[in-house]
Amino acid sequence: MKILITGGAGFIGSNFIYYLLKTHPSDEIICVDALTYAGNLHTLQPLLDKKSICFYKANITDREAIDRIVKNERPHIIVNVAAESHVDRSIENPGIFLETNVLGTQVLLDAARKYDVERYHQVSTDEVYGDLPLEKLALAFTENAPLRPSSPYAASKASADLLCLAYSRTYQMPITISRCSNNYGPYQFPEKLIPRMIINALHNKKLPVYGAGSNVRDWLYVEDHCAAIDLVMRKGTIGEIYNVGGHNEKTNLEVVSTILKALNKDESLIEFVADRPGHDLRYVIDSTKLETELGWTPKFSFAERIQYTIQWYVEYEEWWRNMLNGSDAV
């Protein structure tokens, strides 16, 4: 299979490329990435001299460039992982989120349609559903839950999902969508909660926690997400959406405390800061459909993988220093 992956120099995209080369060594990978602040080609460096992978620096909103790449490469599958992905940045500057996440998706869909790509898979997020109340613990989002995005980021992802569903129906295109909960693991840009807190704790800097730290997220180790994307893009039913969740609900405060304990740091480093506007209270995702139809289950436990992830950031200091160069993220 020849698979074109956008956003392959980012957190999930790079983990997905490593996963595919490990599990399907005969696949050919075309990685397309604009190398924004969140993309880092160093992450893929050990792979770039392999014959089975090639890299194009291109923006998914650049219709001519995307058309040319798809025309020349003729991938069997396109997986759209590229996105502007940070909620706080979307509150500051929503425009770029609409350009990349919505218009970029349209450019990719048009190219997939024009060159009869066998499968287009859209990597989406549970944030399209909005949030659940903290106290109603039995509630979880199924694929039929209404779309109620809270942030410009989530609204742009929901819009892209709707575009994918409309293209699938109108043009009879072979499209699938997966909506995943919060991921953690290696190669995540240090503006996101887990790497940011690890790096601050290593520097004995304050760990800013929104509100009272009681917001709940459902954490999934990134390789479990990669396995889900792989299954859905190869075996998922056309026109369908699959939720991907870790059954791992933790408050932000629990996550931060776990990091401090693992690094032997004091809880006094925690600093409660004014809440994010529109901050979602609780996300919990029901992935029964993916489990029963395609046989996916998460393999990794949070207790073990969070320790592995913390150690990874301790060991790969050069990687995150390089990412932070010139950034005000931490």
Ligand SMILES: NC(=O)c1ccc[n+]([C@@H]2O[C@H](COP(=O)([O-])OP(=O)(O)OC[C@H]3O[C@@H](n4cnc5c(N)ncnc54)[C@H](O)[C@@H]3O)[C@@H](O)[C@H]2O)c1
């Ligand atoms: N991180 C999570 O917890 C999570 C959870 C569920 C879903 N997702 C979804 O997974 C996808 C990837 O998330 P991530 O955390 O890896 O993001 P990321 O910010 O780490 O990486 C995004 C990548 O896309 C590239 N990119 C950005 N704009 C581009 C453009 N216009 N053209 C080409 N490349 C561009 C960046 O250079 C970067 O390499 C996103 O669609 C996100 O919505 C993420």
